[in-house]
Amino acid sequence: MRSRKTSIEINGIDIYFEEYYHSPHQETYVLIHGFLSSSFSFRKLLPFLSAENNVISIDIPPFGKSGKISRFQYSYENISITILFLLVSLGYKQVYIIGHSMGGQIALNMMLQRPSFIHKGILLASSGYMAKTKRSLRLLSHFPFFNHYIRYYLNQTGVEGNLKQVVYDTTCIDQEMYDGYLEPFLDTNIFRALTRMVRDREGDLPVEKLNRIQTPCLLIWGDHDRIVPLHIGQRLVKDLPNADLIVLKNTGHLLPEEKPEDVYRKIKEFVQ
Template structure:
């Protein structure tokens, strides 16, 4: 398959410079949301396949990837959800299907809760779910002068390859470019400030009683060997979301867009055409 070239630009939303990649081609729009400590690179193998059938918009969420590591943005799911809605307005899109991986899936659910009229379909890939807010003592400690410095040292001492091994079942999928992309933000001082603000501001994931009110058609795709968000989370989401379908893959970890890209593509296109 020939390489697909997307437009890319920075747009200012909520006083934050947001990096986005897009291809608008008068086809049904898909909006792609990456997960925690990730970026649009999450979808680098999936976008060329999807862009043959859909308009594509992928953004780096504030604090991640190439987007601004703002010191004023409130890093809550509600703020992220509102920002995504504003991105839709920027691109003059009235309704969209959202593909959310990991934390991006939880943000998609927050949008579905607050603005269901804007979403056609949810595609949740190993979505985070049922996580509580950080403990109060940790939130309080985050205001201590040295907390960000300590967090930076703790993260930087971790081996990036060993960290990536936790998101894969098949370790052979880990390659130099992947390591480089996931290492990039670790060199930015402001990145650690963003992580601390996310710790402070992030609400808990939506409760079951909220999820049961979301009637949007939802496709859940999961790796059965996911060690980050175990498959039982997907099974519970399937039970709580009134209009959900769960598909799982054997011998597959958390980064399903790398390990099962062709299968994920086929499931998404088949589901959106039904």
């Protein structure tokens, strides 16, 4: 297996990715993380997937080690187009896509834009039905130093507080986990980029667009998800024409961290 961790400029911004490549004959999985996260969140799922498959784990801009420039458009549509450009530039013809939380919404946008490119989709506690950012907040984001407000808001609970919200069993939180989720926010440019994201985020796909997605999808949810509650998954599985829903017991929102082996087993069954 060949592996590399690098960045490539795509669509005017640096995209960081980790690639684990066996051969063109192996299945390829693309991992897309959620909001305020990075490819770090897949570190426990990755060994299962990369043992026999090609895997690409991508940092969505402005998160992780990807670019954090304020001139990039951080809409779901543009992020999805950028990731598709990256995959095509790497020579991939068709992939399986795994999206966690906000990454699930990115995955759905990719299925809508290039349905023939996505063989199957796996949505791990995918976000859904969130409206566009309120107009008042979008207007406020144009004021100088709004990025300081975002930083202050996120610091209210801190990394440890946020982690306690996204897992069911808090004993899994250790120093490695804490440091991994803190690292992307040590670069203060992320707060300026998040200011732009407040303006650019167009809201989740409406029902009429979800109904158009024919890609087979597997939805995996934790029964104790406090971030994207199970009823969102139950609604999504009805609005996606070709989808199934699996619920994992005693699991929170951070599925790849809490139940990596169970998630891998369900993915493998779905793909086969």
